[in-house]
Amino acid sequence: MRLILEWLACCALLNGVHAQTGGSFVQAGSTLVSAMMMFLGNGEKVYILDKSEGNAAQVNGHPAWGAVWDINTRQATVMDVVTNTFCASGMHLPNGSWATFGGNDAVGIGGASPSGNYDSVYGDYDGRKAIRILNPCTDTDDFSSSQCQWFDNPAVLSMQENRWYAAAEALADGTIVLIGGFTSGGYVNRNYPNTDPTYEGGGAQPTYEFYPSRGTATLMQFMTTTSGLNSYAHTYLMPSGKMLVQANLSTILWDYTQNIEYPLPDMPNGVARVYPASGAVTMLPLVPSNNYTATVLFCGGSDMPADYYGNYSWPFYNTWTYPASSDCQRLTAEPPDGSSPVYDQDDNLLQGRTMGQFITLPDGTLLLVNGGSNGTAGYANQTLYVPSLDQMPYYQSLASGPVGTPAIYNPNAPKGSRWSTAGLSTSSIARLYHSSAILLPDASVLIAGSNPNIDVTLNSPYPTTYTAEIFYPPYFSSSVRPQVSGVPNTLAYGGNYFDLTVSSSSYTGVTANQAAANTTVVLSRSGFSTHAMNMGQRHLQLNNTYTVNNDGSYVLHVSQVPPNPNLLTPGPVLLFVVVNGIPSNGTMVIVGTGQVETQPTSAASPLPPSVTATALPSSSSSGKTGGAVGLNADPTLISFLFGVAVMILGAC
Structure with missing residues (x-):
C-alpha cells in the first residue's frame, strides 16, 4: 500500500502537480509578455496585456504584447493586439466580455515615436482612442475563431478622446465611465510651472465619457483641482449611485448624471495614493452585518512634496531614496447614520510600500502583495539631480527596495491587530512598476509582471519579468x-x-x-x-x-x-x-x-429559518479529522488505488 502511495506521489510531481502549502509562493511558468495588465476571463483562462515593446515572443510577424495563460497547464499562448495598450484601463461587461480603453501612441525600439500613427518595426498602431473587446473562450472553443480574439480596430470602435492612464468604473446599468488621463506619455501630467492646470498645453485629459457613449465628452472640474496627480484616479461606485473619486490629496462624491461634485475631506497626512505614488486601495467587503455599508481602504503611497514630482519628463528628486508611506486610512463616504464622512486613521502598514496591491480573498481578508519600500512608479532616463541614464542607480526604475513578503489585513480585527505576516513566505522576484495580481478560481492568487523599463531590458537591476507566481493564502494549509x-x-x-x-x-x-x-x-x-x-x-x-x-x-x-x-x-x-x-x-x-x-x-424573498440536525452521524463519518490509509484498508480501496496508479504511471 505504501508503495502505491509513493508511486502516486512521484508521478504527481512528474506531471507538474504542485504542493499547495499555505503562505507559499510557487513559480507558474512564463507569461511570454510582461503582465502589465491582467484579468480572469473565465474558469480556465487569464488574459494578459503588455505595452508595445520588443518581446521575444512573436505573433503575426511582430513582437507580441498580448497572451492568454491557461490556469490548468500554466502555459501561455500569444494573442494579437494591434494598438499600443501601454497603460490602458479596463473593465468587465455585463455579458462576461471585457473591454480595455486607451493606451499610448505607436512606439518603436526604445520607446521611439514614429512620424505617424503606426510603427513599422514593432507593428503597433496608436492606441490612445482604442476600445478593445474580448469574449473569453474555454478549451472547448475554437481559439482560431475571431470570437476568441481581441477586437481592436479604432476605425470601427473608439473613444471620443485620447486617454492614457484613464480611470474606468462600471455603473449600475453596465455602462462604463472613463475619467481623465493623459493625452500622451509622461511621468506626471503637468508642466512646471503649472500655469494651465486644466489642459497642460494639451497634455492633460480633463474630461469624462461613457462606453457605450452617452454623448460628447464633458469637462470634469475635479481634473483641474487635482492637476498633476490624477492619473488612474481611484473610483468607487457608492450604494446611492454617486461615485467616490480620489486623486492627488482631494476627495469628492460625484453625481456623474448631473456632473455635480460634492467635496469630501482631503487625504490626511499629505499622502498621495494615485499613480505614480501608487498606494494600495480597495473597497472593504460588502456584508449583510453592516447593511452593505461601503468603506474604502487607502494604504501606502507617498508623502513626497508636490514639487518633487517634477513634470512630464522626469521627477525633480531622486525618488528611489524617498521612503514610501506606511499610512492607512479608511473612508466611509456615505455613513449610514447620515453624519459627515471623515477619514479614519487605521493601523499602519508593517512597512512602507509604494505600488502595493490589494487582493480581496474569499475569507474576507485582504492580501497585500508587490511593491517597493522607496520611490514611486514610473521610469525615466534621468532626474533633476542625475543628468544621465548611466548614472541612474537602478537604470530607469524610480523605485527601489522590492517588498517580497506579502501581508494580510483583517478588516474585522480590533485596531492595533489588523496586519499580519505570520507564516507567509517571501518571494525572490522583484514586483515593482507594471506588476499585476488577481484571484484565481481555486482561491489562490496569480502574480506576474514587473517592468520599470522603457523597452524590454533583461540585464537591469529590475528587469523585464515574464515569470508568473502563484501565492497560496494560509487557508491552503x-x-x-x-x-x-x-x-x-x-x-x-x-x-x-x-x-x-x-x-x-x-x-x-x-x-x-x-x-x-x-x-x-x-x-x-x-x-x-x-x-x-x-x-x-x-x-x-x-x-x-x-x-x-x-x-x-x-x-x-x-x-x-x-x-x-x-x-x-x-x-x-x-x-x-x-x-x-x-x-x-x-x-x-x-x-x-x-x-x-x-x-x-x-x-x-424571505429566507427560511435555519434548521439544525438532531441526529448526526458518528465522528467516524462526520467532522472526522482525516487519517492515513493503512495496510488494513478496504480491499476495494486498494484495488481502486492500484488502478489509479497504473493509469498515472502509464501517463508518466
Missing part, C-alpha cells in the same frame, strides 16, 4: 476544501432564493451544525489588474440560512444579490462557499441580465 453543488449560472437583483448543497466531506473537526453556522456565500470580482490597482474589484457576501441533514451534509438557502446594482454591477463574478474560513473552488456566474440596460430588481 487545510487538507479539506468545501464541496458544493447546485451553483446557478446567473444571479438576479432580488427575487427568490436558491439552494446550494454542501457535502459532508467539506469540513473537518466540527459537527455539521457547527460547520453550517460558520458558512458564508460570497461573490468575488477580482477586476482588471494594472498599476497596483484592480479596477472593478468587489467582494459581496450574500445572506443565507441553512438546513442540516442527518447524513452530515447541509443545504444553504441563499438570497440573490441585493436589489441595488450599485453594490455589485452586472457582469461576471466568482461564487465561493466559505466553511470555517476555508473557501471552495469558485464558480463563475453572471450577475444581472447580461445586457447594458437598467437592471430589473425585485424585493428579496
Whole structure:
C-alpha cells in the first residue's frame, strides 16, 4: 500500500502537480509578455496585456504584447493586439466580455515615436482612442475563431478622446465611465510651472465619457483641482449611485448624471495614493452585518512634496531614496447614520510600500502583495539631480527596495491587530512598476509582471519579468476544501432564493451544525489588474440560512444579490462557499441580465429559518479529522488505488 502511495506521489510531481502549502509562493511558468495588465476571463483562462515593446515572443510577424495563460497547464499562448495598450484601463461587461480603453501612441525600439500613427518595426498602431473587446473562450472553443480574439480596430470602435492612464468604473446599468488621463506619455501630467492646470498645453485629459457613449465628452472640474496627480484616479461606485473619486490629496462624491461634485475631506497626512505614488486601495467587503455599508481602504503611497514630482519628463528628486508611506486610512463616504464622512486613521502598514496591491480573498481578508519600500512608479532616463541614464542607480526604475513578503489585513480585527505576516513566505522576484495580481478560481492568487523599463531590458537591476507566481493564502494549509453543488449560472437583483448543497466531506473537526453556522456565500470580482490597482474589484457576501441533514451534509438557502446594482454591477463574478474560513473552488456566474440596460430588481424573498440536525452521524463519518490509509484498508480501496496508479504511471 505504501508503495502505491509513493508511486502516486512521484508521478504527481512528474506531471507538474504542485504542493499547495499555505503562505507559499510557487513559480507558474512564463507569461511570454510582461503582465502589465491582467484579468480572469473565465474558469480556465487569464488574459494578459503588455505595452508595445520588443518581446521575444512573436505573433503575426511582430513582437507580441498580448497572451492568454491557461490556469490548468500554466502555459501561455500569444494573442494579437494591434494598438499600443501601454497603460490602458479596463473593465468587465455585463455579458462576461471585457473591454480595455486607451493606451499610448505607436512606439518603436526604445520607446521611439514614429512620424505617424503606426510603427513599422514593432507593428503597433496608436492606441490612445482604442476600445478593445474580448469574449473569453474555454478549451472547448475554437481559439482560431475571431470570437476568441481581441477586437481592436479604432476605425470601427473608439473613444471620443485620447486617454492614457484613464480611470474606468462600471455603473449600475453596465455602462462604463472613463475619467481623465493623459493625452500622451509622461511621468506626471503637468508642466512646471503649472500655469494651465486644466489642459497642460494639451497634455492633460480633463474630461469624462461613457462606453457605450452617452454623448460628447464633458469637462470634469475635479481634473483641474487635482492637476498633476490624477492619473488612474481611484473610483468607487457608492450604494446611492454617486461615485467616490480620489486623486492627488482631494476627495469628492460625484453625481456623474448631473456632473455635480460634492467635496469630501482631503487625504490626511499629505499622502498621495494615485499613480505614480501608487498606494494600495480597495473597497472593504460588502456584508449583510453592516447593511452593505461601503468603506474604502487607502494604504501606502507617498508623502513626497508636490514639487518633487517634477513634470512630464522626469521627477525633480531622486525618488528611489524617498521612503514610501506606511499610512492607512479608511473612508466611509456615505455613513449610514447620515453624519459627515471623515477619514479614519487605521493601523499602519508593517512597512512602507509604494505600488502595493490589494487582493480581496474569499475569507474576507485582504492580501497585500508587490511593491517597493522607496520611490514611486514610473521610469525615466534621468532626474533633476542625475543628468544621465548611466548614472541612474537602478537604470530607469524610480523605485527601489522590492517588498517580497506579502501581508494580510483583517478588516474585522480590533485596531492595533489588523496586519499580519505570520507564516507567509517571501518571494525572490522583484514586483515593482507594471506588476499585476488577481484571484484565481481555486482561491489562490496569480502574480506576474514587473517592468520599470522603457523597452524590454533583461540585464537591469529590475528587469523585464515574464515569470508568473502563484501565492497560496494560509487557508491552503487545510487538507479539506468545501464541496458544493447546485451553483446557478446567473444571479438576479432580488427575487427568490436558491439552494446550494454542501457535502459532508467539506469540513473537518466540527459537527455539521457547527460547520453550517460558520458558512458564508460570497461573490468575488477580482477586476482588471494594472498599476497596483484592480479596477472593478468587489467582494459581496450574500445572506443565507441553512438546513442540516442527518447524513452530515447541509443545504444553504441563499438570497440573490441585493436589489441595488450599485453594490455589485452586472457582469461576471466568482461564487465561493466559505466553511470555517476555508473557501471552495469558485464558480463563475453572471450577475444581472447580461445586457447594458437598467437592471430589473425585485424585493428579496424571505429566507427560511435555519434548521439544525438532531441526529448526526458518528465522528467516524462526520467532522472526522482525516487519517492515513493503512495496510488494513478496504480491499476495494486498494484495488481502486492500484488502478489509479497504473493509469498515472502509464501517463508518466
